[in-house]
Amino acid sequence: MRRTTEFLFDQDTRLDPEGEGAFSAQITDLWNTAAGSPNGGYLMALCVRALSNGPAHPDPLVASAFFLRPASPGAARIRTETVRAGRRTRTGEARMRQDGKEIVRVVATFADFDRTEGRTLCLDPMPVLRPPEELIDPLAGFDLPGITVADRVEYRTGQPPGWLLGRPGGDPSMTFWMRFTDGREPDLLSLPFLADAACPVIMELGELPSATVELTLHLRARPAPGWLACRVNTRHVSGGFHEEDCDIWDSRGSLVAQSRQLAMLHGAG
Amino acid sequence: MRRTTEFLFDQDTRLDPEGEGAFSAQITDLWNTAAGSPNGGYLMALCVRALSNGPAHPDPLVASAFFLRPASPGAARIRTETVRAGRRTRTGEARMRQDGKEIVRVVATFADFDRTEGRTLCLDPMPVLRPPEELIDPLAGFDLPGITVADRVEYRTGQPPGWLLGRPGGDPSMTFWMRFTDGREPDLLSLPFLADAACPVIMELGELPSATVELTLHLRARPAPGWLACRVNTRHVSGGFHEEDCDIWDSRGSLVAQSRQLAMLHGAG
Numbered sequence: 001m002r003r004t005t006e007f008l009f010d011q012d013t014r015l016d017p018e019g020e021g022a023f024s025a026q027i028t029d030l031w032n033t034a035a036g037s038p039n040g041g042y043l044m045a046l047c048v049r050a051l052s053n054g055p056a057h058p059d060p061l062v063a064s065a066f067f068l069r070p071a072s073p074g075a076a077r078i079r080t081e082t083v084r085a086g087r088r089t090r091t092g093e094a095r096m097r098q099d100g101k102e103i104v105r106v107v108a109t110f111a112d113f114d115r116t117e118g119r120t121l122c123l124d125p126m127p128v129l130r131p132p133e134e135l136i137d138p139l140a141g142f143d144l145p146g147i148t149v150a151d152r153v154e155y156r157t158g159q160p161p162g163w164l165l166g167r168p169g170g171d172p173s174m175t176f177w178m179r180f181t182d183g184r185e186p187d188l189l190s191l192p193f194l195a196d197a198a199c200p201v202i203m204e205l206g207e208l209p210s211a212t213v214e215l216t217l218h219l220r221a222r223p224a225p226g227w228l229a230c231r232v233n234t235r236h237v238s239g240g241f242h243e244e245d246c247d248i249w250d251s252r253g254s255l256v257a258q259s260r261q262l263a264m265l266h267g268a269g
Numbered sequence: 270m271r272r273t274t275e276f277l278f279d280q281d282t283r284l285d286p287e288g289e290g291a292f293s294a295q296i297t298d299l300w301n302t303a304a305g306s307p308n309g310g311y312l313m314a315l316c317v318r319a320l321s322n323g324p325a326h327p328d329p330l331v332a333s334a335f336f337l338r339p340a341s342p343g344a345a346r347i348r349t350e351t352v353r354a355g356r357r358t359r360t361g362e363a364r365m366r367q368d369g370k371e372i373v374r375v376v377a378t379f380a381d382f383d384r385t386e387g388r389t390l391c392l393d394p395m396p397v398l399r400p401p402e403e404l405i406d407p408l409a410g411f412d413l414p415g416i417t418v419a420d421r422v423e424y425r426t427g428q429p430p431g432w433l434l435g436r437p438g439g440d441p442s443m444t445f446w447m448r449f450t451d452g453r454e455p456d457l458l459s460l461p462f463l464a465d466a467a468c469p470v471i472m473e474l475g476e477l478p479s480a481t482v483e484l485t486l487h488l489r490a491r492p493a494p495g496w497l498a499c500r501v502n503t504r505h506v507s508g509g510f511h512e513e514d515c516d517i518w519d520s521r522g523s524l525v526a527q528s529r530q531l532a533m534l535h536g537a538g
Binding site: 061062064066068069083084088089091093102105107109113116117118119120121122123124171172205213214216218220221234235236237238239240241243254255258260262264265267268 | 330331333335337338352353357358360362371374376378382385386387388389390391392393440441474482483485487489490503504505506507508509510512523524527529531533534536537
C-alpha cells in the first residue's frame with residue numbers, strides 16, 4: 001500500500017489489505033459534512049485508492065461514484081474487482097460496505113499519465129483570481145459545529161458566500177482557491193475528495209446542502225504543488241435535483257480535474 | 270417488457286428476459302459509428318432499458334457507462350443486479366457481454382418523476398436556435414458510408430460543421446436540433462442514445478472521432494414530443510483525452526438531459 005505520512009488525509013485513507021482485492025478501512029469523524037456524516041468525496045477517495053493498486057496504470061483517469069447510504073465513522077470494508085485490464089487503461093469496481101450494507105459503489109478507469117500521448121488544448125482558462133495572499137479565508141470567524149471537513153481544507157476568495165452571512169445571493173456559482181490545511185499537497189488520489197470539498201453553491205439559492213446521488217470525476221493531469229483554483233457552479237434545478245460542476249486548475253494553471261455531481265435538494269425527492 | 274413498436278429504436282433495443290435479471294439482445298448494424306462499431310449510446314440505452322424494469326422507480330435519473338471493448342452487431346447478454354432499492358430511488362448495475370467478454374458496464378439510479386418534488390430553476394436557458402424548418406440538414410448531400418447511425422437521427426442547424434466541408438473551424442462546440450428520423454418521439458429511455466448521437470465536435474479541431482471511455486447522463490424531465498435542442502461542447506483536451514458535454518432541451522424549452530463523456534483521441538493513450 002502507499003506510505004502513511006504525517007498528513008491526515010493519508011492517515012485517514014489508509015487501507016489494510018485483506019486478500020483477494022478486499023481492504024479494511026477506518027472512516028474517521030474528521031471529514032463530516034453538515035449532514036453529520038462523512039463527506040462523499042472522502043469515501044470516494046478511499047475507493048479510488050483501493051482500486052489504484054494495480055501492477056500498471058497507477059493514475060485514476062475517470063471515476064463514477066454512486067452514494068447509496070450515508071456512511072458513519074467507523075470500520076468499513078472495500079471489495080474491489082478488476083473489470084478489464086487493457087494495454088492503455090484498466091477499469092475496476094469498488095464496493096464499500098459498513099455493517100454489511102453497501103454505502104458507495106465506484107467504477108473507475110486508470111491510466112499511466114507518464115505514458116499518455118496526445119495534444120493538450122485549453123479553451124477555458126482558469127478563473128481570474130487574485131493571489132491567495134490578497135484574498136480572505138471565507139470561513140474565518142464563522143463557527144461550523146460538527147462540520148469537521150471544514151477544518152481539513154481552507155479556501156481563499158474575495159468575500160464570504162452570501163449564505164454564510166444569512167443573505168443567499170441567488171447565484172449558485174463561486175470561484176476560489178483551495179488546499180489542505182495541514183500542508184498536504186494535492187495529487188490524483190486526493191482530488192476525489194477535494195472535488196467534493198468545495199463550498200456548496202446551492203446554498204446561494206437559500207437551500208440546505210443537498211445529498212449527492214452520483215459524482216463523476218475526470219482526472220486530467222497530476223497537480224503541481226500549491227493552491228488549487230476552483231470554479232463551482234449549478235445551472236439547473238429540476239424537480240428538486242440539480243447538477244454541481246467543479247473545475248479545478250493547479251497552481252501552474254493546468255486543468256487537473258472536472259467533476260459533475262447530481263444531487264437531491266434537502267426535503268426533495 | 271416494454272412494447273415493441275414500429276420504430277427502429279424500440280425494435281433494436283428489444284430485450285428477451287432469461288430470468289434472474291438477465292436479458293438477451295440483438296445488436297444490429299443500424300447504429301454504427303465511424304469506428305465501424307455500434308454507437309456507445311445505443312449500448313447504454315440497452316443497459317438502461319434492462320435496468321428499468323423494476324416494480325417502482327421507472328425513470329432513469331442518472332446513469333454512468335464505462336465502455337470496455339468495442340461491440341459488434343450480433344447477440345449480446347445483459348446481466349442486471351439491484352444494488353439498492355430505497356423509497357425514493359433504486360440503483361442497479363448492468364453488464365453487457367458479447368462472446369463472454371464484458372463490453373459495457375452501466376450503473377444507474379432510477380426515480381419516479383411523477384413523484385419527485387422540489388423546485389425547478391433554469392439559470393442557463395436553451396440555446397437560441399431558429400425554428401427547425403428555417404434551418405438546414407447539415408448532412409444533406411454528404412455520403413457517410415458505413416455510418417448507419419447517421420440514418421437514425423436527423424439534425425437541423427445553421428450551417429454544416431466545418432470538418433464536413435474539409436475545413437475544421439477550431440471551435441469544438443455546436444448547437445442544433447435533433448430527432449429520430451422515423452418519427453419516434455424522444456423519451457427517457459432513448460435519451461442515453463440521443464445524448465451520444467450528437468455530432469462529434471472534436472472533429473472541429475481536425476481530429477478523428479474519439480473513443481468514449483465513460484459517459485455520465487443526468488436525466489431531468491420527460492421530454493415533450495418534437496425536436497430536441499442540443500448544445501455540445503468540448504473545452505479541454507489534455508494529453509489526448511477530452512470531455513464532451515451535451516445539454517438537451519425539449520421542444521417546450523425544458524432541460525431534459527445533461528451528458529458528459531471522457532473520450533480518448535484517435536491515436537492517443
